[in-house]
Amino acid sequence: MASELIEEPTLLIRQPLLFVQEFVAALDEALRAHDRAGRGLSRLQQRWLSFCLMAIMITHRLCWARFERVGLGRYSQAVLS
Secondary structure: OHHHHOOOOOOOOOOOOHHHHHHHHHHHHHHHHHOOOOOOOOHHHHHHHHHHHHHHHHHOOOOHHHHHHHOOOOOOHHHHO
16 A cells, blocks of 8 residues: 555656767667668657656656656557557
8 A cells, every 4th residue: 555655756758868868869870870771760769769768767667657647648658558
């Protein structure tokens, strides 16, 4: 019952932390270097990955329901899963 009293952190993830942005940019660059057509991550994929990494760091879980809560409705659980 005590675990029910623990609230999820409430945070609007508008802008990922700098090191998350740098990691995603480095991943994109590496993917472009290894792809013959020079394709990397799309902007949507970069934003999605940044959101997921931030949500994992905030919640300490890989849980779509928690991601929905910390994203304050930016993504619904149906869209996340």
